[in-house]
Amino acid sequence: MVHLDALIERHVSCGRSLVAILHAIQDDAGYVPPGCIAPLAKALNLSRAEVHGVLTYYH
Structure with a gap:
């Protein structure tokens, strides 16, 4: 991680x-690990739900 x-x-x-x-x-990991959602949300000042929504919409 x-x-x-x-x-x-x-x-x-x-x-x-x-x-x-x-x-x-x-590209780096071959998938988007669930454990990266919270750090990514924090870094972008978004909620985990917003990140998860974008991730699942484009999946």
């Missing part, structure tokens, strides 16, 4: 969108 935290931080600091970050996570 440390690797995913670094990936999230790198993309958030560049101002990338949630969808772009989710794509990067999927």
Whole structure:
């Protein structure tokens, strides 16, 4: 999970969108692990429900 935290931080600091970050996570890990939803929501100042909604909508 440390690797995913670094990936999230790198993309958030560049101002990338949630969808772009989710794509990067999927490219890196092969899927979007459930454990990255909370850190991603916190980093983007979104609720976990918002992140989950985007993730499941585009899945």
